[in-house]
Amino acid sequence: MSEQLILTIANQFGIKPASVKKIRKGVYRVISTGGVVYSLKRMPKSPAQLRWIDRVLRGVRKKGIRLAWRNPQTPEGRKLYAASPRGGLYVLTPWIAGRMPSPRSLSEMRACGVALGRFHRAGSGAIKRHFAYNQTGAWPSILRARQRDLQNKVAKAKRNGFARTAINRFVRLHGPEMLRYANQAKALLRSSGYFSHRHRPRKRGVLCHGDGGPSNFVMNASGTYLLDFETLHVDLPAYDLYRVIYNSCKDHRWNFKIAKAILTGYRQASKLSKTDYKLIGVWLRFPRTSCLVLSSYERFPLTEKNLHWALSSERKITRFLQKLKQYAATHSS
Structure with missing residues (x-):
């Protein structure tokens, strides 16, 4: 999208931009002529879902939770969203200055866990009303849909359907192992207690960020802020914890100390049961990284090197889940 179109969208919020910088696809940093910095973000949601997101986040913020979301008491925050000429919806939020937490810092990972736990607790009242x-x-x-997709990728390799011979060979050789991990995830789901939890969403569910990880937290002198709410929904707390653990550990050789710090921080604000830990394990066991590489996901191009890295990652999760089980044995409510 051109800078002129971004300026036009920003004008709909009543601000006059002095400069615009693209941060990544669909996200722009806008500095007004008065020197105030904003984030302009495309939200691929319907107006009805944006209104729901706005209602629950405003309710959560009243509980003192730090969020990068609009303040309707300010002139630029009165408008929930603006539309591009092609109909895309954008939201304007304050730009939170600070830095992304590092998985190498266990204290910062604990802070992320605390922030997520507080977010879940504060959101309980908001989702009961909305x-x-x-x-x-x-x-x-x-899980069934993802497993079918993985099965299709393995079948494609058997037909030599990938462009590179090395990739076809790798998937034919290791595809059964990937599918075994997918079946293990389904078995864990059946034995986890999920099927009793899912029937009581108003009691068991939380306001779920949906894509937590280091890039969706910002830390500064005021505390730890949550960002980016396009995946907001109601779900079990284990799903959010899985996302934060996955996104924090996958690039750090599945060091369980990182996950332990996140879980310990979370438990300072909210309780975790043995079932919660089992549910986290369901998603961690599914070979998500291998699936992303096989789908040539933007961050993980389909190369033989990435396939080796992904499979190595899946194998490390076996030991990781054993440590998670040990932690759960002594840290369950």
Whole structure:
């Protein structure tokens, strides 16, 4: 999108931009002529879902939770969203200055866990008043769909359907191992207690960020802020914890100390049961990284090197889950 179109969208919020910088696809840093810095972000949601997101986040912020979201008491915050000429919806939020937490710092990972736990607790009242977009019952269908996609990729390799011979060979050789991990995830789901939890979403569910990880937290002198709410929905707390643990550990050789710090921080603000830990393990066991590489995900191009890295990552999760089970044995409510 051209800078002129971004300026036009920003004008709809009543601000006059002095400069615009693209941060990544769909996200721009806008500095007004008065020197105030904002984040302009595309939200691929319907107006109805944006209104729901706005209602619950405003309710959460009243509990003292730090969020990068609009303040309707300010002139630029009165408008929930603006539309591009092609109909894309954008939100304007304050730009939170600070830095992304590092998985190498256990204290920063604990802070992220605390922030997530507080977010879940504060969101309980908001979703009871505005219960919608519930995905607590969708886990089996999501896992089945991902497993079918993986099966299709393995079948494609058997037909030599990938462009490179080395990739076809690798997937034919190691595809059964990937599928075994997918079956293990489904078995863990059946034995986890999920099927009783999913029938009580108003009691068991939380306001779920949906894509937590180091890039969706910002730390500064005021505390730890949560960002980017396009994946906000109602779900079980284990799903959010899985996302934060996955996104924090996958690039750090699945060092369990990182996950332990996140979980310990979370428990300072909210309780975790043995079932919660089992549910975290369901998603961690599914070979998500291998699936992303095989789909040539933007961050993980389909190369033989990335396939080796992904499979190595899946194998490390076996030991990681054993440590998670040990932690759960002594840290469950």
